[in-house]
Amino acid sequence: MTEALLDIAEVAERAGLAPSALRFYEKRGLVEPAGRNGLRRTYHPDVLRRLDLVACARGAGFTIAEIARFLVATPSDAALRERMASKADELDGAIDRLTRMRDSLRHAAHCDHVPLVDCPDFKVTIG
Template sequence: MDEDMLDIAEVAERSGLAPSALRFYEQKGLISAAGRNGLRRRYDPATVDRLALVTSARNAGFTLAEIAELLSAKPADSALRERLQAKAADLEERIAQLALMRDSLLHASVCLHDPLVDCPDFWRFVRSARPRPPA
């Protein structure tokens, strides 16, 4: 079974993360080595999927503490479920803002106004993309 294990260099290559990031994530409890082969850490291949989740969550704005909590979540953790729902709502708002910004940039790429920033349609998109104050 040890032949299925990946060393730290293989996990780094497959995940796109530096070995130092893997050691840092291990120190934070987000991943764990299954053992060592000499001085090199060895990981279960599922670690690559776990790192994809960590990377995705980081890109979505999760803190390392939030990721650690998510990775250790149990079905009965209703407080965590509420926080995850709130995080999902925040992401929905960010997605909407990013979509509007994307639309403004796409419009600017074909707009004939000179200069581009004088275009009222461009500003309509930009104004729509502003974050809304909390209710």
């Protein structure tokens, strides 16, 4: 049994995007419509996984051009692989900072020190 195609409005709603974003992503080679139903683009349901990947990559700081390149990359693309490794290192740093901030906020939520931001434990965990 073949999965039913989704029209552009349904894909946009499910992905939390405007239809214009889907058309932009299509122009940039990030997604490909399956065809048309009248004047409306239709997509295979697996486009939602692709859009999740695009959203994740955008959240990690990749540009649209980098994502387009990433989606067609081969193992021989050394420059892209280097960029990916560099981005992974940046994300490790961000994760470390966010983890320290989370731990500090959890501590401050139960700390009795006045003022909270001068608590030695608070300062140690974010520093």
